[in-house]
Amino acid sequence: MKSSRQLLTRMLEKIGVRVQGSSSCNLRINDETVYDRIISGGRLALGESYVEGCWDCEDLEELFYRAIREGIDQQIKYSWRGLFYFVKAKLLNLQRFSRARQVGEQHYDIGNDLYEKMLDSRLIYSCGYWREAEDLETAQKAKLNLICRKLRFEPGQRVLDIGCGWAGLAQYAAENYGVELVGVTVSEEQVKYGRKLCQGLPVDIRFADYRQLDEKFDRIVSVGMFEHVGVKNYRCFMEVVKRCLTKNGLFLLHTIGSKVSTHATDPWIDKYIFPNGMLPSASQITEASEGLFFLEDWHNFGPDYALTLRAWKENFQQHRDYFRERYSDKFCRMWDYYLAVSAAAFRARHNQLWQVLFSPEGSVRSDYRSVR
Numbered sequence: 001m002k003s004s005r006q007l008l009t010r011m012l013e014k015i016g017v018r019v020q021g022s023s024s025c026n027l028r029i030n031d032e033t034v035y036d037r038i039i040s041g042g043r044l045a046l047g048e049s050y051v052e053g054c055w056d057c058e059d060l061e062e063l064f065y066r067a068i069r070e071g072i073d074q075q076i077k078y079s080w081r082g083l084f085y086f087v088k089a090k091l092l093n094l095q096r097f098s099r100a101r102q103v104g105e106q107h108y109d110i111g112n113d114l115y116e117k118m119l120d121s122r123l124i125y126s127c128g129y130w131r132e133a134e135d136l137e138t139a140q141k142a143k144l145n146l147i148c149r150k151l152r153f154e155p156g157q158r159v160l161d162i163g164c165g166w167a168g169l170a171q172y173a174a175e176n177y178g179v180e181l182v183g184v185t186v187s188e189e190q191v192k193y194g195r196k197l198c199q200g201l202p203v204d205i206r207f208a209d210y211r212q213l214d215e216k217f218d219r220i221v222s223v224g225m226f227e228h229v230g231v232k233n234y235r236c237f238m239e240v241v242k243r244c245l246t247k248n249g250l251f252l253l254h255t256i257g258s259k260v261s262t263h264a265t266d267p268w269i270d271k272y273i274f275p276n277g278m279l280p281s282a283s284q285i286t287e288a289s290e291g292l293f294f295l296e297d298w299h300n301f302g303p304d305y306a307l308t309l310r311a312w313k314e315n316f317q318q319h320r321d322y323f324r325e326r327y328s329d330k331f332c333r334m335w336d337y338y339l340a341v342s343a344a345a346f347r348a349r350h351n352q353l354w355q356v357l358f359s360p361e362g363s364v365r366s367d368y369r370s371v372r
Contacts, residue, residue, distance in 0.1 A: 004035040004039040004040070007035075007039055008035050014072060015070050017066065025062040027057055028055060028056045029055050030056065031053075037049055044268050047337055048268065051330055051334045053333065060340030060341070060344075061310075063344075065347050065348050067344075068345055102276060104186040104187035105187075107273060107275075109187050109189045111189075111326070111327075114323065115166070117318075117319040118316050120136050120137045121137060122144075122168030122169075122171065122172065123166035124144070124165070125224060126143070127143065127224075127308050128307070129304060130307050139304070139308065140168075144168070145172075146371065147223070147254065147355070150371045151219045151250050152250065153177035153179050155178030156178065156179070156180070157180070158179070158181075158182075158216070158218050158219075159173065159179045159180065159218065159219045159220070160182050160184075160221070161183040161220075161221050162241075163224065163228070164184060164194060165223070165224070166190050167183055167190070167198050168197075169223060170205065171203065175201065179219070181202065181203045182204045182205075182206065183205045183206065184206045184207075184208040186208075188207060191206070210229075213244050215244060216245075216246055217246065219252075220251045220252075221252045222241075222252070222253055224255070224256070226253055227256050227274070227277050229280075231278065234288035238288045238289050242360065247360055248359075249360060250358070250359055250368075251293065252356070253357075253358070255279075255356075256352065256353055257279060257300075257302075257354045258281050258351065259350065259352065260281060261284055265279065266341075269338070272334055273338050279351065282298075285354075289358060293361060295357075296358060298355075299355040299356075299372070300352050301353055302346050302353040303349075305342075305346040305353045306346040309339050309343035313343070316335060316339065320332055
């Protein structure tokens, strides 16, 4: 019977990675017990052992890009702990209303200083649009403008932003397109920041869950929030949008997407980064919207997210000493792992980034033209 060391070594050799080799994507083992731990503990143990310093890799993104591209990551099976996350997500509604605030508390409320130093000046925590951009600031501004143009914003329109983040889109749309905007989020820190940012503008930032909404808007947008909704709630989400959207309105959904339908996310990401998250597939989105909306446009620019994540990582590294002192070295390694794995997944086209534009069923609009 092969040892754990032999099994892991042979897996890595298939993607041109060596243990204790000199290449930047090779592994340096700091604790010999890590072989058994990874083989028996699966992807959850892989992430945990890295954060604890049991192994190192200079170029984590390249390592995981190769692993994902060749399917090696799927050979590191779920442990019983990892399987528990999958079964729990399959059987339970982890994104029900009573649990809606958990991701805000665990991820978005950990400190605005982190996001101010890592993101662009507007604190846009979603994929930038790099078609004609050369830096993060320009890419995020281009994405905001793309959204506004796709939704055909006009002065005086009433707009709803579901999952408004730190209100960067709200501020941009109000200042540049003259719309009145309501933004909702389950993060208390985002509410405080957004209200201060948008003082003097026709913007109302609320601490609320999307299920609490029941008022009319000319346009609705949701950027980087649908990943927290969960498959058991997709239909409910679409029904809320339908009841809140005027007959001739437009709805833009900006979300990370999965190439396959699933009910759970990676167990390490679930436990340490985005609790109760999951990525929708194209079929799950269309099934949830069936009979409620016409699908006007579907835009995929997933590779742009790898560029965005690298820019975030570069900003994070520039302030690493601050983060190490403010949080901890383990926190920095956790963030290294999260950003690298995420960038690799988009680079390998395992994850997608979609902007999907809908109009209500029965709408008389027939003149929509795709915007890029």
